[in-house]
Amino acid sequence: MASQTPRPHARTTLAGSWRMTTLLAWRNLAHDRVRLVVTLVGIVFSVVLMGMQTGLLVGFTRTTAGLVEHARADLWVVPKGTLDVDLGGPLDERRRYQAMAVPGVARVEPYFINFARWHKPGGGTESIQLVGFPIDGTLAGPWQLVEGQREDLRRPDAVIVDRLYARKLGVERIGDTVEINGRRARVVGFTQGVRTFTQSPYVFATLANVRHFVGAPERTVGYLLIALQPGADAAQVEADIEARIPEVEVYQAAAFAKSSSDYWLYTTGAGFSLVISALLGLVVGVVIVAQTLYASTIDRLPEYATLKAMGAPASYLYRIIVTQAAIGAAVGYGVGLAIVEVLVWASRNASAAPILPPWLAGALGLLTLAMCIAAAVISIRKVMSIDPVGVFR
Amino acid sequence: MTAALAHRPAEPVLAARDIRHVYGSGATAFEAVRGVSFEIHRGEVVLLLGPSGSGKTTLLQILGGLLRPTHGTLSLLGETISGLSLERLAALRLQHFGFVFQAYNLFPTLTAAGNVEVALDLVGMRGRAARQRAQQLLEDVGLGDRGHHYPAQLSGGQRQRVAIARALAADPAVVLADEPTAALDSHSGANVVSLFRRLADDGRAIVIVTHDSRILDRGDRIVEMEDGRVVDPAHRRHP
Numbered sequence A: 001m002a003s004q005t006p007r008p009h010a011r012t013t014l015a016g017s018w019r020m021t022t023l024l025a026w027r028n029l030a031h032d033r034v035r036l037v038v039t040l041v042g043i044v045f046s047v048v049l050m051g052m053q054t055g056l057l058v059g060f061t062r063t064t065a066g067l068v069e070h071a072r073a074d075l076w077v078v079p080k081g082t083l084d085v086d087l088g089g090p091l092d093e094r095r096r097y098q099a100m101a102v103p104g105v106a107r108v109e110p111y112f113i114n115f116a117r118w119h120k121p122g123g124g125t126e127s128i129q130l131v132g133f134p135i136d137g138t139l140a141g142p143w144q145l146v147e148g149q150r151e152d153l154r155r156p157d158a159v160i161v162d163r164l165y166a167r168k169l170g171v172e173r174i175g176d177t178v179e180i181n182g183r184r185a186r187v188v189g190f191t192q193g194v195r196t197f198t199q200s201p202y203v204f205a206t207l208a209n210v211r212h213f214v215g216a217p218e219r220t221v222g223y224l225l226i227a228l229q230p231g232a233d234a235a236q237v238e239a240d241i242e243a244r245i246p247e248v249e250v251y252q253a254a255a256f257a258k259s260s261s262d263y264w265l266y267t268t269g270a271g272f273s274l275v276i277s278a279l280l281g282l283v284v285g286v287v288i289v290a291q292t293l294y295a296s297t298i299d300r301l302p303e304y305a306t307l308k309a310m311g312a313p314a315s316y317l318y319r320i321i322v323t324q325a326a327i328g329a330a331v332g333y334g335v336g337l338a339i340v341e342v343l344v345w346a347s348r349n350a351s352a353a354p355i356l357p358p359w360l361a362g363a364l365g366l367l368t369l370a371m372c373i374a375a376a377v378i379s380i381r382k383v384m385s386i387d388p389v390g391v392f393r
Numbered sequence B: 001m002t003a004a005l006a007h008r009p010a011e012p013v014l015a016a017r018d019i020r021h022v023y024g025s026g027a028t029a030f031e032a033v034r035g036v037s038f039e040i041h042r043g044e045v046v047l048l049l050g051p052s053g054s055g056k057t058t059l060l061q062i063l064g065g066l067l068r069p070t071h072g073t074l075s076l077l078g079e080t081i082s083g084l085s086l087e088r089l090a091a092l093r094l095q096h097f098g099f100v101f102q103a104y105n106l107f108p109t110l111t112a113a114g115n116v117e118v119a120l121d122l123v124g125m126r127g128r129a130a131r132q133r134a135q136q137l138l139e140d141v142g143l144g145d146r147g148h149h150y151p152a153q154l155s156g157g158q159r160q161r162v163a164i165a166r167a168l169a170a171d172p173a174v175v176l177a178d179e180p181t182a183a184l185d186s187h188s189g190a191n192v193v194s195l196f197r198r199l200a201d202d203g204r205a206i207v208i209v210t211h212d213s214r215i216l217d218r219g220d221r222i223v224e225m226e227d228g229r230v231v232d233p234a235h236r237r238h239p
């Protein structure tokens, strides 16, 4: 073992390798299987809770904004004070001509959404939301049609409902007849996956039929949908319409979608409770991981003290602990995400379905990592306080 | 085993001058070391003796750069190190000091070879080179065939020899041991002591704190402490 002993003051960077700290971290985890399982269960629980709650939040956001997002309107003209697409007051259709006169407007179509009572064929009633649009229009109509055609709505009394709510509405197939507000209606098609947040299913019909079902006077509409000419300045058109028609407000589509979601999620508290549950998952995760990681660190204090006495830099010890946390995060996230994906798949036909878009899955991963590293803080503080002289006592 | 320690032979490896150490302050202040001076040269095995509470461990911690004395200077290879920051002291320990503990302090989740490789990793030796050197160090302590064993699978004497192999990873100039044989039977203890003897013959300075009367005749020099002072600074050379 011949070597040159360096002069004591020669500076060298001695940090140790990630390979070794990772090995130590892994061995620390694997050494106590029970604790590892508890840690992973905690992380998985947390990932599943956070994933499902935020997934539901995304699902509800899409559901509550669905009517707006699936219309091809650039602007929505709504009665003043309207916050949500499901709850719009009536407008006079003559406003349409005023809106059409505004420079930059290419097209104006009426849209009419109204609650009604649905009498099931076998008896019993359900609350529904009729969605009426001009059959010759191009800006709105049913989406995700799986049976029947939009054109079938031209037939007398024709309506289209969603498969998710077929049982609830007591219908099974095209041709089933029901009553809406006491007037005969006939199912001519089905959509698949058009959810409603209010639990009153959307029932699509022509504007004329909706007026007929609810007994609304001719010229009554709910909204005016506006398509802009290419290159038109949306904000300018919005201001111009508001200036010309005093009793309306104009939203750009994205803003109205957001307003509708915010209305249901935050005004009603539904979103708040989802966020709280997700935070709860986060807190539970932090507590469990912090707890088990700390216990493992306490078990290993003599080893950390030995490393310090040998001269290992503090970063070497932190790396071991943070790597333990990161390994837990990675494995827990992997398992948790798989469970969330299965649950999302299993509830795809439920009336309230969580959605896990890739950005959310990614954010969940980062959150899990942040959670585990935050949980490592008390362990790091503990190791920081170790006095290496303790090894010689 | 040959160690070419690059310093003038006459220069002590470690020199302590008027070391004092006070624990606590005010009414609870206690002076555990009260003015100790001595030098350790390469090739020497110094045994540090004394009754319990006489300050042996405190002095050893100071000699090893683990504890900064409240007074006095410590020089390593001719350079004063007692005023350095804790970070610099840690770096010095890594390169120049090997520590051996009564309780071995091995990493139980790593094999014997793994324990040595951690120390090698800390001084920047990785991969194949590290594995080969770990094997060589284990062979040097007579455990060439135990590299894959975990500490729990080794006897006390074998564990202490793994700890010594680990302490030698960076080829340190000084090896400090506190009661290294206290937990060992006489055969294993003798084994470990002759290992220290060999390390000294290779040019290292060895300081052993001990109560173990079985090893008193194996040192080059005995430094006896009482109430924080060295009682009899006379050198006692053994053949």
Ligand SMILES: Nc1ncnc2c1ncn2[C@@H]1O[C@H](COP(=O)(O)OP(=O)(O)OP(=O)(O)O)[C@@H](O)[C@H]1O
Pocket (backbone or CB within 6 Å): B023, B024, B030, B032, B050, B051, B052, B053, B054, B055, B056, B057, B058, B059
């Ligand atoms: N961290 C500390 N704080 C306060 N007093 C301490 C501390 N460490 C040691 N002492 C005191 O300093 C004195 C010397 O302690 P030290 O551990 O150096 O003795 P020792 O000679 O190693 O004893 P032993 O043979 O029992 O190991 C003792 O009286 C002890 O109580």
Ligand SMILES: [Mg+2]
Pocket (backbone or CB within 6 Å): A393, B056, B057, B058
């Ligand atoms: Mg002691």
